Amino acid sequence: MPEITYREAVRDALAAAMRADENVFIMGEDIAEMGGSMGVTQGLLDEFGSERVRNTPISEMAIVGAGIGAAMAGMRPVVEIMYEDFLTLSLEQIVNQAAKHRYMSGGQLKVPLTIRTQGGAGWSPGAQHAQQLEAWLVHVPGLKVAFPSTPEDVRGMLWSAIYDDNPVIFFEHRLLYPVKGEVPEKIEPIPLGKARTLREGTDVTVIATGPMVHRSLEAATRAEGDGISVEVIDPRTLQPLDEAALVASVKKTNRVVVAHEAVERMGFGAEVAAVLQYKAFDWLDAPIERVGAKFAPLAFAPVMEQFVVPGPDQVYDAILRTLGK
Amino acid sequence: MPEITYREAVRDALAAAMRADENVFIMGEDIAEMGGSMGVTQGLLDEFGSERVRNTPISEMAIVGAGIGAAMAGMRPVVEIMYEDFLTLSLEQIVNQAAKHRYMSGGQLKVPLTIRTQGGAGWSPGAQHAQQLEAWLVHVPGLKVAFPSTPEDVRGMLWSAIYDDNPVIFFEHRLLYPVKGEVPEKIEPIPLGKARTLREGTDVTVIATGPMVHRSLEAATRAEGDGISVEVIDPRTLQPLDEAALVASVKKTNRVVVAHEAVERMGFGAEVAAVLQYKAFDWLDAPIERVGAKFAPLAFAPVMEQFVVPGPDQVYDAILRTLGK
Amino acid sequence: MEKRRTVNEEQLREFLREMLLIRRFEEKVEERFRAGELPGFLHVAIGQEGVAVGVCQAMEDGDIFASTHRAHGHTLARGSHPNNVMAELYGKIEGISHGYGGSMHLYDVERGNYGANAVIGGGLPAVVGAGLAFKMRDEPRVAVAFFGDGATNIGTFHESLNLAQLWKTKTIFVCENNHWAESTPGWQHSPVWDDMSKRALAYDMKSIKVNGQDVTAVYEAARQALEHARSGEGPVFLDVETKRFHGHYIGDPQVYRTKEDREDAAHHDPLDVARKGLGISDEDYDALDNEALEMVEAAVEFAKNGTDPQPEDALKNIYA
């Protein structure tokens, strides 16, 4: 199997989807000549031209909304919001419009729109360029929410998102773009709503998303050295959530750590913890541990940033705590 | 003690704060001549004039942002966002600006801004006029979040919010405005961050917010008939959260129901459940029950609306479930 | 060419018929709401029928539009049956949104109604996107956005017009300037309230000003705007001056509004203008009026006998 980066995997999926269906087109700020601020869309302008690879003005509300309208009119737009922090400018369209048109119309319309965005700390971007806001979207009926962590997943899931007839908010992570991983020769769609077990284990289940998947695998390896067998699961899709897979793992290990880079308070881990304590109450031998960013905006100075953002150590420590060590 | 409505209590607090400090002023859509779409600000224009009771254009982003700027420049603005659904238009300013100016400036600035808003189902407003989005704000460091449920609380807490030196997102509920309750002769400030026990009990703790407080009290009375003693606690402030009070109650009753009108998935109840299963793990005799809106936008037809929105019955049933009944 | 023809008597008669239907429909809605039969809250566009009919009659099959919280007129004028519109207000399955939407969320995709929006400005970006799709697929279709003067203050409005002009999408923007945003008069909410065309200058967008109380004038202006957009020359801002006869919402006591302003509005009734323009006899007019009244009565009957959804239906139509 070829090895490609997460960045290349996203690009692959976009290009393949655009080749397969001329109704697919992409728009966003600086995605054309520059190939996107993260270099994800490099080369697409040359292959598909400026009608299907559209540089937009700085108008997060209108470009998401235009995507909604184009989608309702039969296209399959993929909109890029440069940073998650700027989702705050388009939420009205995402939450009140994209998520609700089908419902409010009693099923007359569908909105096959994909909104790609990315964020993440770890490179001193400051407080307005690193927020992880996926939890907000999970609270909104009508949306699907994806957050893949590997090249294979991001490629297969983005394909599925683009061809899904519902609005999908597709989260990528800044630090994952250069990460390499093996992928099938040709794109194999990965259905939304299925979790993935990246590491089997028997003592503790770590449920992690995005960059925390890799940090958790690191922690798991370290724990192995202490004779602790850790299972690492990535839900991959946060909405709909593969509860069955998570519950099954917990019933096996009886201990859980939930890890994400977003602020712990009211983060996605809260929902996972609430679900698991409910559905696996009698199987839990220890409180569910949550690992997330400390309760603070992201400071610029690296020493402060590192203190706030969770890494392998925080996961490792949480694993030990679930075992009372 | 005099009895006044929740609506009058909000008005009282606004008027008193404006009399006490000329830096306090209010702005929002239709709050002047009309007195607000909920009639909350009726009469304030006459007493304080159009400079301090400002009708605004339909510009949710700019009026919140103008509040931020005025606050940083020494005023204590109170901004009204007519419906929570429209908070989606001002989140950039709330989340990236109001919540972070103090932090990003290393403590040079403060933002004594209060943003009042309201929402709620139960009157067939349709999908874009009834969302309960308080959970989103709880995820944002730098903000305080209040959601009072009684006239006394809303009056005393609004006063505290206005005089708090931090941005406070103050949630009111459409169906609570006509609700009456006793209040002290003169306003007694109620500190943010303190929960309130509305009913003492020994068998089950119901932690409820907003309208669910009243629906939970109804359920508790009904349960009493079955010989079940229910404690009802209203956190009142969601951020900072009075975890100690909630934990103490749970350690007494060993059973918990968390109830809010917002969609259950990723709602505030998830955070409460995550906190309690962690801090009171060994005291819990049953899974923490969550009661919230079903996972759907709000349909217009009353029969469908009632099916989605939680009432006393859902709380009552949850109480029984925690007791294995 | 066919499109350029000015309005003939037969057409104007049709316009009057439509306006009468909308007027009587909304008066009936007010009555039924006061009688406590209609859930939620509603907004009527009494006095603004000329805009709805003028624009919607100028549209062609395949064109689409987005409306606002004040949507009954646009919806009826575009051909949705009063029975189904009324049934929606009663929350019935037979409603055009099958009971999921309500007065502020009327949808009729078959007739190009992509939805009434209760968020001010909320419908505009989608209209730009639909107009973009029509342009990308080189279809002779236009997407129409209805909105009010108050909506020109929201950022969504700015981003939408800016993008539409930049990309020359097949879109027209119909601003119904009734000089009120709820209780807020134009002068209190917008620096250019008395000449909304100025908004278009910020985008170098073509704009056309027209008197909304004269349905013929609206029709002609809309024709022109639609042709411009359809031909790919770019979007058009239609600045329609009109009057809100009643309150913002049904039951609005209008404490904020002077008697003079209300009376002045009433003196600019699009029904009178059309009636005069047509020089139609009283008998003739009454006949049209009765026809409208009967349709409306029938609509109420139809709606009342409609089917309530099942509670569990609330969990359908969330995802495709």
Place this chain on the structure above:
Amino acid sequence: MEKRRTVNEEQLREFLREMLLIRRFEEKVEERFRAGELPGFLHVAIGQEGVAVGVCQAMEDGDIFASTHRAHGHTLARGSHPNNVMAELYGKIEGISHGYGGSMHLYDVERGNYGANAVIGGGLPAVVGAGLAFKMRDEPRVAVAFFGDGATNIGTFHESLNLAQLWKTKTIFVCENNHWAESTPGWQHSPVWDDMSKRALAYDMKSIKVNGQDVTAVYEAARQALEHARSGEGPVFLDVETKRFHGHYIGDPQVYRTKEDREDAAHHDPLDVARKGLGISDEDYDALDNEALEMVEAAVEFAKNGTDPQPEDALKNIYA
């Protein structure tokens, strides 16, 4: 009267000194970033110094401003010490935001710097609010917003200018039109990219167009605008034409930009214009230049010897 006086030699010399300091500061920042000493990502305003200095020199004590992601120039021009600005870029406690902000979040409240904003348009509403506070308290102060051409496309821009004009807040809007929004040229992002003054027409707002490469012209225009706002007559839109010499961010390969465009920009250097206008000798100029270079070197020294925050400091300053 004092304010009306045109720029004298002494002032112009001061302007040149300031511009040189900013230019050398940012060149040094580029160098130190490439050397891997500076965390995060940075944007320099090389070529746009005339705007920063012209406007900031025209401001008075008590005036406040909000800047953008391209904030070094505005900050230095308003009098913040290069040592503290540089220390912020190194993430030190001595930094003007004490290490919490970084290049895109420079604050110096004492000097009226209410913060650089990394969200396009994000700083504008607060400037309107500050201008409102000044007006309500009848203070002779003005709030100034800096932003670029790309920012005129965001809804926040529209709502802010609309509200400022409606309420006649003591605010001025300084649009630095360098014809680029990252990699997107003006013609690709705005229908009125070559005449941004048109944006002001949508609000009936006074606008002044000026060549940003001529610091004297900018100063005069800013003076005029500030006086207008200060007197309570209303906000002003300052349409400043300028040039971005380098990439959008430090390290930007500018694959999207032609050699011609880069060269053309370099031919409009505000330093040259001021130097000629002043008719200053080479020795004299080099003296100023060396002075600037020394300050910048010293700033780097100061910054490197600064104190790193403690990790736990990350949990401070969240709430007042």
